[in-house]
Amino acid sequence: MNIAITLSDNKGLDSTLSSVFARCPFYMLIDPETKIFTIEENPAQNASGGAGIKAAQWMIDKEVSGVISGSVGPKAHDVLSSAKIPAFKSKGESIEETLKAYLGKELESFFEPNVDAHSGIQE
């Protein structure tokens, strides 16, 4: 299952982590075990309103099992938590560091979606 990482540029595994969720330019969709990834443009980046909702809906449609970002706004929070997609605060400078922390369950959660963090949207 892929997780999504918010990025402020597109440089593969050397990309910079973004501090924002809804209006960052790129998302990395990555399998934390195999490290197979793609980088996609954020379709909500330039939305005039409701970017958080649109971005969160995109995450649902991509069936990600978690989101890692510097922050998550209240509306994105509502949508993600309704979809039971956990969101975590990124840690360190690099994708490698934050992924390591994710796998070690060291990342701080933005909310408690009352589901095991790794079960994603399957039930």
Add this chain to the structure above:
Amino acid sequence: MIITVASGKGGTGKTTIATNLAWTLAQKRESEQESPIWLIDCDVEAPNAALFIHPIFEIEKKVERQLPIIQQDLCTGCGVCVDVCEYNALAIARGKTLFFKDLCHACGSCVLNCPENAIQESPEMIGLLQQGNRGALKFAQGILEIGFSSPTPIIRDLKKWIIPDKPQHESTYILDASPGTACPVVESLRDADFALLVTEPTPFGLHDLKLVAELIFKEFQIPSGIVINKSGRGDEIIEQFASEMKIPILMRVPLSRDIAEAYARGDLLVDAFPQYWDQFIDLYKKISEITGERQPKQ
């Protein structure tokens, strides 16, 4: 004729000019048995003209918008509504639709496009319109419901309610616009024949006057004129701008403690200081001359 009284910011005396002009004209016309004068307070976020006019309200009208209500039992979770919503007010998570009311523009698109007809509409009050009079002066105002942030539809409905599609030539509508240069002001200026710009002779006053003059120049190309309130020291900066822009200065109200006190009591200037009566009549005469000049000869 529609005259919109505007100012780049609040507190310049815009309401003072609008109320006194309307009140003076109404009384003059009453004695001459002409058609009525309307004062319309378009500052729906903070209407205050009524505090000076003390009208008796006779008719009220609600302004509503239609909010979508999703019947979860009919919804199949197909996602069409999410796709058609331009404002990202909808999301679907685990087959359940989520609705974000504060992002909804009540456009009705989701209602029309839902293949299951699972979305109904339900009215929600977003404002109130009132009309009445004080003596010969007809008065109307709109009030935005507390908690709502979109004044423009209220102003649009208020104007539609009071001003007929083809206003009679002899009727006069004086619109007190909200301060600033944003959408509500644009809506208050739409269809106006003349913009009366109220300003103060300070650098800030000039700055805001420039913004509103620019807006009128770009969007409306209607004639305008300036009223300098708290006139006295510093008038030159306004005079210079006015002559550059070829906007006439039509009236000056001096900076005076007596005037400020009358305002604080809620008195109309022309009631407290009858010498202003002729000045407001004169102001209207000048406006009529300017707009008359521009009317195509038939």
